[in-house]
Structure formats: structure tokens, C-alpha cells
Amino acid sequence: MGIFACLLILCWGFLASKLVNGGLLSSHAAGPTFDVMTFGAVGDGKTDDTKAFMAAWKAACNQGTINPKVSVQQGKTYLVNQIQFEGPCRSPSITFEILGTIIAPPKAAWTSKNPDFWLSFYHINGLNVVGNGIGVVNGQGSYWWATATGDATGRPTAMRFGNCTTLQVSGLKHVNSPRNHVTLYYCKGVNIANIHINAPQTSPNTDGINTGHSTDIHIHDSIIETGDDCVAVSGGTSNVNITHVTCGPGHGISIGSLGQNGENDEVQGISVSSCTFKGTENGVRIKTWQGGSGFARNISFSDITLIAADNPIIIDQFYCNGKICQIAKASAVKVSDVTYTRIHGTTICRKNAAINLSCSSTVPCTNIILNNINITAVASYPTPFARCVNAQAKVNLTVPPLKC
Numbered sequence: 001m002g003i004f005a006c007l008l009i010l011c012w013g014f015l016a017s018k019l020v021n022g023g024l025l026s027s028h029a030a031g032p033t034f035d036v037m038t039f040g041a042v043g044d045g046k047t048d049d050t051k052a053f054m055a056a057w058k059a060a061c062n063q064g065t066i067n068p069k070v071s072v073q074q075g076k077t078y079l080v081n082q083i084q085f086e087g088p089c090r091s092p093s094i095t096f097e098i099l100g101t102i103i104a105p106p107k108a109a110w111t112s113k114n115p116d117f118w119l120s121f122y123h124i125n126g127l128n129v130v131g132n133g134i135g136v137v138n139g140q141g142s143y144w145w146a147t148a149t150g151d152a153t154g155r156p157t158a159m160r161f162g163n164c165t166t167l168q169v170s171g172l173k174h175v176n177s178p179r180n181h182v183t184l185y186y187c188k189g190v191n192i193a194n195i196h197i198n199a200p201q202t203s204p205n206t207d208g209i210n211t212g213h214s215t216d217i218h219i220h221d222s223i224i225e226t227g228d229d230c231v232a233v234s235g236g237t238s239n240v241n242i243t244h245v246t247c248g249p250g251h252g253i254s255i256g257s258l259g260q261n262g263e264n265d266e267v268q269g270i271s272v273s274s275c276t277f278k279g280t281e282n283g284v285r286i287k288t289w290q291g292g293s294g295f296a297r298n299i300s301f302s303d304i305t306l307i308a309a310d311n312p313i314i315i316d317q318f319y320c321n322g323k324i325c326q327i328a329k330a331s332a333v334k335v336s337d338v339t340y341t342r343i344h345g346t347t348i349c350r351k352n353a354a355i356n357l358s359c360s361s362t363v364p365c366t367n368i369i370l371n372n373i374n375i376t377a378v379a380s381y382p383t384p385f386a387r388c389v390n391a392q393a394k395v396n397l398t399v400p401p402l403k404c
Contacts, residue, residue, distance in 0.1 A: 031067040031091065034060040036078070043076030045103060050081045057096075061089035074099035074134060081105055082112045082156070084120040093126030098135030098172060104158070107143035107178075117160040118178075125165050131172035133194070137181075144178035145203050152205035155179040161187055170194050180207040181226070187214040195222045201249035203227035208250065211237045219245060226250045230280070234258070235265030235294065242271065248278035248309070254285045255299060257319050259292015259333040266294045276305040277345075283312035284340070287319035288333035290360065295334040306345025308378050313340060313355045315365055315391065332363035339369045346378045354384035355402050357391040368393040368404075375399060 034056045037043065041052035053070075060068040068091055072078060080102050087094075104118050118139060121127060139158035158177035161167055166189045174181040174197045181197045184190060192209065199206040208224035211217060213236030220243045224230035230247035233240055233255045247253060253272055258265035265288075277283050284301040306312050317332055347354050354375045359365035368391050375384050376399070386402035393404035 031065045031069060032063060033069045033071050034063075035071045035073065037073055041078060043073065043078050043100065045077035045079055047079060048081060049078045050083055053078070053080055053083060054085075057085045060094060061085075061087060064090045066091055067093045067095060069095040069097055072098045072100050072102065072135070076100045078102050079105060080119070082110070082115065082118055084117075084122055085124070086122050087124035087127075089124060091126070093128065093166075094124065095128040095130060096121075098129070098131045098137065101136040101138060103138045104140045104156075104178075106140055115154065115156040117183075118156045118158050120160045120162065121164060123163045124167075127161075127164055127166075128168045129172070130168075130170050133171045135171065136173045136175060138175045139177035139181070141176040141178040141199060141203060141206065152179050155205070157181075157183045159183070160185070161190075163187065165189050167191070172196075173198070175199070176203070177206055179205055180210045182209045184209070184211045184214045184217065188216055190214065190217040192217070192219045193221050197222070197224045197226060199226045201227055207232050210234060211240065213237065215239050217241070218243075222246075224250060229254045232256070233267055233270055235263065235267060237267050237270075239269040240271070243274050246276045246278065248276075248280040248307075250280050252277060252280045252282035252285050252309070252311075254282070254287055255296050256285075256287035257289060257321070258287070258296060259289040259294060261289075262291050262293070262331075264294045265292060265333060267296045268298045270299045271302075272300070272304070273302045276307065277309040277312070278307045280309045281311065282314055283309045284343075285311070285314040285316070286335055286338065287314070287316045288335065289319055290317070290327065290329040290332055292333045293331050295336065297334070297337045299337065300339045300341070301343065302339070302341040304343040304345075306343065306347060306375060308346055308348050310348050311352050311354070311356065312345075312347050312349075312375050313343065313373075315357045315359060315368070317360045317363070317365070318358060328361055330362055332360040334363050335359065335365040337367045338365070340371070340373060342372045344374045347375050347384055348378050348381050349384055350382060353387035354400055355386035355398070357388045357393065357402075357404065359390035361390050365391040365393075370394070370398050370402060371396045373398040
């Protein structure tokens with residue numbers, strides 16, 4: 001090798017070292033910031049800032065440098081109408097930083113004829129939505145709840161992520177969504193952490209986080225207080241890890257509902273561990289409709305703490321959204337390979353079973369394992385009991401005792 005070639009190699013090595021060590025090629029390097037205020041936002045909570053938000057997003061998304069950032073300043077309140085932030089973006093990663101408060105318009109001011117969502121992020125890779133513990137997303141749901149229908153039709157999800165990969169959501173407070181607070185659909189590689197979701201216990205259909213047709217999801221270290229499921233894992237979802245989530249009030253953490261209107265729904269690889277349920281209507285639940293098909297399998301619930309939780313453990317293959325639908329049909333979503341381990345605490349069950357495995361005679365539940373379960377009653381409440389119908393279960397060290 002000649003002297004000139006050696007010099008070229010040495011120079012390139014030195015330059016590459018400076019680039020990497022200096023952060024210019026780091027995936028965490030800070031890119032340019034696009035403050036919504038510089039694009040015309042007012043931030044007084046009354047002026048419509050939608051156009052400013054969209055302009056800032058388009059400028060950041062079209063930026064070719066590493067990790068551009070849209071910034072929503074602290075100390076201001078931004079009124080934003082229905083908006084969709086779309087990709088793909090030129091950069092492999094982009095940050096949306098919410099340090100102030102974003103509020104939705106009241107119901108009467110909505111102009112959209114299809115209010116399915118309020119804030120939507122679609123087809124974006126490497127998206128980081130961060131709040132640093134101070135950002136607030138307020139859906140002003142009370143304007144919608146009074147006229148809400150039972151199935152939530154016509155109400156918007158507050159924050160929706162569709163077709164996003166390598167998504168991170170952290171440090172946000174979500175308040176009073178008209179419907180679901182956070183929805184994931186067709187997303188892959190999602191990390192949701194350190195968020196606080198809050199809505200009144202009486203608010204209808206206000207799920208905390210709802211997932212559908214998504215995979216590789218980690219939800220952790222968060223507080224979810226709602227009027228419906230804290231987390232709902234819907235059809236087409238796989239490889240979900242839920243840890244260190246405090247749930248309550250709300251309807252617990254649910255797999256489903258699955259198989260409604262004869263749908264084929266498939267859910268697998270779900271782990272819920274080290275979670276606490278405080279005053280919830282349900283604990284850990286799997287719910288499926290008769291007449292559907294597909295499966296819910298390879299599901300584990302472990303190291304769960306119950307504090308005055310109603311209906312702590314449920315498999316309900318006759319779910320009917322509060323109605324009475326106990327007629328068995330030939331088809332049902334198959335529930336199998338479900339493990340409950342180290343679930344301890346108190347319940348306020350009066351009429352229902354604390355452990356309730358209610359399965360179909362035509363498609364029974366199989367390979368259900370319960371080990372080291374200890375559920376006792378809150379003082380003055382009746383002694384809990386367990387119920388098992390059409391479930392093949394292995395039971396060890398379980399209170400209340402369960403026979404299948």
C-alpha cells in the first residue's frame with residue numbers, strides 16, 4: 001500500500017472518529033427545532049392554532065437533518081382542531097415535544113363530519129412524542145360524554161398513531177378524552193412510558209390505551225385512571241409487555257373484546273406483570289363474543305396487586321357489552337395457554353366470582369394455569385368464591401379455591 005493511500009485511511013479514520021464522538025452521526029443528536037410559535041401560534045387557549053401546528057410539522061418532516069423537533073412551548077395553552085401529522089418524513093427520526101397544554105375545541109365547535117380522531121400521527125418512522133412530565137393533552141371530553149352512545153360511535157380518540165414504526169411516547173399527561181386517550185393501529189416497535197391518563201370514573205368508553213393490529217409494544221411505568229379499560233388489547237395484536245402500570249379507577253386491563261359481529265380476531269404473546277389495580281371494576285380480563293373466531297393465546301398475568309378490585313380474574317367467552325347474551329354458538333374465539341401467577345390482594349366482589357372462568361361448551365378454554373393466587377375480601381364484604389365452566393385448568397395454591 002502506498003504512502004498516499006495510508007494517509008487517506010488515517011485521515012478518514014480521524015474524521016469518522018470526530019464525527020461519531022462529536023455527536024454529528026449519533027442517532028441521539030439534536031436537530032433543528034421548529035417552534036409552533038414561530039409559525040404563527042398564539043397559545044392563548046382561544047385562538048385556533050391548527051395551521052401553525054401543521055406548518056411547523058411540515059417544516060420539520062421535510063427537514064433532511066437528523067432528528068428535527070417540533071416544539072410546543074411551556075406555559076401556554078394551544079387550541080387545536082382535528083389534525084393529522086403525516087409521514088414519511090425525510091429524517092429517520094423526528095421528535096414532537098409537548099411542554100405546554102394542547103386543548104381540543106368543545107363539541108359544538110367541531111367542523112369535521114367524521115370526528116374519529118383529534119390528534120393523529122400517520123405513517124411515521126422513528127417518531128418520539130415527549131412531554132418531559134409537564135406536557136398536557138386535554139380532549140375536553142365532558143362536552144361529548146353527556147350525549148354518548150354505548151358503542152362510542154361519533155366520538156374522537158384524543159391521540160391516534162397509525163402505521164408508525166419505532167414509536168416512543170413518554171412524559172405526557174392525557175386528560176378527559178372524548179373516547180380512547182391513546183390508540184395504536186398497525187404500529188410496530190412501540191414504547192409508551194411515564195404517562196398519566198386521567199378521566200372521571202363515570203366517563204364512558206374512555207380507554208387509556210387501545211391497541212389493534214400492532215406488534216412489539218411495551219407499556220410501562222404509568223398511571224391510568226379512566227372510565228373504561230386502562231389498557232385494551234384488540235384483535236391483530238401480538239408481543240405486548242405491560243409492566244409497572246397502576247390502573248384505577250377503570251375496567252382493568254383487558255384482552256379484547258374479540259370476535260364481535262363474527263370477526264376473526266387473533267391475539268398472542270401478551271404479558272402483564274408487576275401491575276396494581278386500585279378500585280377497578282375488573283382486574284385482568286379476557287373477553288370474547290360468541291360467534292367469532294380466531295384465538296387469544298400465550299398470555300400471562302403475574303405479580304399483580306389488587307386493592308379493593310372488583311372481578312379480579314375473568315375469562316368471559318360470552319361477553320356482550322353489558323347485555324345478556326349467554327346463548328352458545330358453534331364458533332367462538334379460542335382461548336388457550338393462559339397463566340396467572342402470584343396475584344394477591346383484596347376484592348369487593350358481592351355477587352360475582354373473584355375468579356370467573358366462563359368458557360364455551362363448543363370451544364372450551366384449554367391449558368389455563370393458576371398458581372399462587374390469594375384474593376381475600378375487603379372488610380364487611382362476603383368471602384370470595386371461584387367459578388369454572390368449560391375450562392381445562394391446572395390449579396395450585398389458589399384462594400379462593402377453584403375446581404375445574
